[in-house]
Each structure stands twice: as structure tokens, then as C-alpha cells.
Amino acid sequence: MEYTALKHSHAGLAYLSGLLFFIRFFLFKVSPGLRSNKLLKILPHVIDTILLVFAVMLCLQIAQYPLTHLWLSAKVVGLLAYIGFGVVAIKRGSWPAFIAAMLSFGYILGAAKAHNALSWLVFF
Template structure:
């Protein structure tokens, strides 16, 4: 599987693009910038996120690890659902900027949790590194 490692790097790059486009949109929203409603700002993140999810699914199939069979991938998929939910609340659905900031922080924390799960293959995420041996 000579393509596995390049695809994994693509997955990581898309994860960073997804996160940075979310943060940029949030700052534009908070500042009331016209960029927030620009057609590109609304479409590009969906294209990035679709490619991102697809890369994760192909990687998972390649190593025969599946959500709802293997705990770490279950945690990643549930984490992704939460990241999307908090992200939507942070950008649009929350009633005011205080709540939007609250959900923005939750979305970032969820993202950090998922990266910890990806690195450790464990739903306990970064906590396993704290526990020591």
C-alpha cells in the first residue's frame, strides 16, 4: 500500500485546512466581515470537509478498522459529529456572541480530542499520555 502514507498526510493536511477555515470563518463572523457571507466562504469549507471525511474513510478501510467495531474510530466519528454540531452553533445557531464564543471553544477542544484519539488509537485521547506506565 504505497499510497497509504501519502493519503494519511493528505488527511492530516485536510484536517488542518478544515480547522483553519473554521477559525477564519468564526473570526469573520465575530467581526461582522462581509467575507463571512461570501459564496466562496460558504462553499469551500464543505468541499474541504467532504474530501477530509472521504480520506478518513479510505484510510480506515485500508487498515480494516471500522467505527462501531473499533473503539478509537467510534470515538473519532462521534467526535466529528460533535465538532460539526459545535461548529454550526459557533458560526450560526447560537443566540449571541457569548454563546458563539462558548461553542467555538468547545469545537476547538473537540478537535484537539480527536487528534489525540488519532495519535493514540484510544478513546481516552491525550489522557493516556498523562497516565504514564
């Protein structure tokens, strides 16, 4: 896949993933019975899997890898935090975990856009 198409697809899927997490959290808070909805259980995993595959393809295409490029390492750490907080937020309906997950998501986006692990400092 061409670099530009791959980059934009990856970014679009990242925004979609974050938006879907946001929507799912509020849907589950309003109607906990929706937790058993098959589409709401499966779709995020499909989107996130494709997102991760595109991330690996991008790393290979631009020859930049986590552990050798700090901004990519920061994105991986941010992703692990986002996943951990997100699981707690969705399973327990925890507001602090939801806020932490959204902050982690914002950090990942900042690191990606600035190509800098200190992305929030760069913008201020």
C-alpha cells in the same frame, strides 16, 4: 492511493479544516457581512467532503472500522460534536460553542494520533 500519501493528505486536510473554522469564526465576529461570501461558504464543505472520503478510504485500507475499533468510534462521536458545536458557533457567533468545537477538534486529533479513545489521558 498509497497508504502514507492518503494518511498525510487526510491529516493535512484535517488541520486545514480546523484552521479554516478558526479563521472563519473570527472573520465573522469582526465582519458579519462576510457570512455571505461564496468562497467562505463553499470551501469548508469541499475540504470536509474530501477529508471524509479520505477517512473512509483509510478505514478500508487499514481494515479498521468505527463500532469495531473504539478509537475510530471516538473520532466519529468527536466529529459529530465538532460539527454540532461548529454550526452553532458559526451561525450564532457563540463563544461557548466555539470553545466546545475547538475542544472537540482537539479530542479528534488526540484520538487519531494515539489510536486511543482516552487520548487526553494517554498524554498526561
